[in-house]
């Protein structure tokens with residue numbers, strides 16, 4: 001279904017509710033530049049670092065698109081677990097997994113308080129930005145602790161620049177992308193307002209620093225387009 005959520009005046013802050021979940025796959029493909037490429041690169045590095053009988057967690061799995069793409073390429077036995085706290089998203093995730101006959105566990109859980117088991121890979125695409133900065137680093141620490149030695153954390157985020165002129169241009173560049181995707185100026189502004197104080201992006205450097213502070217030995221960018229980036233953090 002086509003995303004028309006912001007064609008009408010907004011009444012509340014952005015939420016992953018029924019209305020958003022119903023159009024979410026279209027919203028992401030048209031709102032995140034190179035979304036499919038980010039998913040492919042996530043899939044590649046996730047599979048490279050997954051051991052036989054290993055475990056992958058996807059934090060903020062939404063409709064399970066990423067885990068389904070990993071599942072399609074899986075050659076060994078592994079546990080794929082998606083966590084999300086939006087039942088509207090999870091209903092769609094379960095339907096998709098059933099339709100593809102994919103053995104993926106999707107749970108309604110808060111990624112901040114979940115009791116993680118040891119895992120080979122953690123993924124969190126476009127989700128940390130929705131976690132309050134005060135607790136975001138605590139969550140990344142929890143991920144680092146729960147990863148096996150040599151495990152990886154792959155995450156994608158909207159990013160900002162601390163160079164004011166460049167930051168303004170990055171946003172302009174992004175809005176041009178959205179217009180090309182068929183969003184009107186009105187929809188873009190409405191969504192911008194709804195996301196205010198809900199989506200709190202860090203810069204590329206701040207994301208890397210956060211991962212290093214949380215106990216990862218290395219973190220770098222795998223993919224970046226203007227104000228969107230995919231990172232990999234390695235535990236040694």
Ligand SMILES: C[S@@+](CC[C@H](N)C(=O)[O-])C[C@H]1O[C@@H](n2cnc3c(N)ncnc32)[C@H](O)[C@@H]1O
Nearest residue numbers: 016060061062084085086109110111125126127
């Ligand atoms: C932008 S979407 C993620 C997109 C998805 N990872 C993908 O690549 O298709 C963010 C998701 O995080 C979930 N979320 C936000 N805060 C959460 C929390 N504290 N616990 C669990 N899920 C959360 C939302 O419900 C939403 O589905």
Ligand SMILES: O=C(O)C(=O)C[C@]1(C(=O)O)C=C[C@@H](O)C=C1
Nearest residue numbers: 027028031032126158191195199
């Ligand atoms: O549309 C925007 O302005 C965005 O920031 C895109 C974005 C994201 O980056 O997570 C915001 C909310 C939705 O979850 C989908 C995509």
